Amino acid sequence: MKEKKKGFWSEAIRVTKENDPAARTALEVLLTYPGVKALAAHRISHFLWRHNLKLLARMHSQFWRFWTQIEIHPGAEIAHGVFIDHGSGLVIGETAIVESDVKLYHGVTLGGTGKDKGKRHPTIRQGALISAHSQLLGPIEVGRNAKVGASAVVVTDVPAEVTVVGIPAKVVRVKGKKDLERITNLEEQREASYHSSHL
Numbered sequence: 599m600k601e602k603k604k605g606f607w608s609e610a611i612r613v614t615k616e617n618d619p620a621a622r623t624a625l626e627v628l629l630t631y632p633g634v635k636a637l638a639a640h641r642i643s644h645f646l647w648r649h650n651l652k653l654l655a656r657m658h659s660q661f662w663r664f665w666t667q668i669e670i671h672p673g674a675e676i677a678h679g680v681f682i683d684h685g686s687g688l689v690i691g692e693t694a695i696v697e698s699d700v701k702l703y704h705g706v707t708l709g710g711t712g713k714d715k716g717k718r719h720p721t722i723r724q725g726a727l728i729s730a731h732s733q734l735l736g737p738i739e740v741g742r743n744a745k746v747g748a749s750a751v752v753v754t755d756v757p758a759e760v761t762v763v764g765i766p767a768k769v770v771r772v773k774g775k776k777d778l779e780r781i782t783n784l785e786e787q788r789e790a791s792y793h794s795s796h797l
Contacts, residue, residue, distance in 0.1 A: 632685045677697045690708045706734070710735065723740060725742050747763030750765065769788070
């Protein structure tokens with residue numbers, strides 16, 4: 599028997615209640631969570647953007663930016679099951695891709711560097727956690743289930759299953775453990791890819 603796909607609202611309520619112990623009821627989530635409102639509005643803005651109603655899409659997204667304090671460009675691709683907690687000051691750029699089960703906190707920027715053309719913003723893979731005030735810049739990729747610590751500045755790819763912190767962000771854990779040899783190897787690879795791609 600085929601499993602019925604959940605609608606946006608029921609999925610948004612479920613994800614919010616799973617990720618925020620302060621979320622008590624479905625009505626509370628619908629009425630008081632700006633992340634849910636911003637994601638719902640983005641679905642409309644993105645639809646308009648894809649159908650070449652770009653000015654209307656931008657106007658719609660800016661209206662919801664004013665009401666939620668969350669700025670999501672209508673061109674950004676955001677999957678179902680994304681959770682935005684608090685959200686104030688969150689910015690998601692035009693060419694960003696955010697996969698399912700990603701958690702985004704307030705003050706996060708998925709932005710560009712001003713140096714790239716075409717794909718200019720990050721891709722965040724399934725299950726990643728992006729902590730408060732992190733700045734992820736450029737066409738980088740954050741791997742599945744990776745974690746970015748609060749206020750980190752990320753300008754190179756983050757492999758799957760690692761934790762990065764700091765300015766610039768450095769790997770501090772691999773699959774939740776402090777494996778110094780693997781951390782050193784990953785950091786050398788990240789450093790080499792940064793220098794060769796930005797010369």
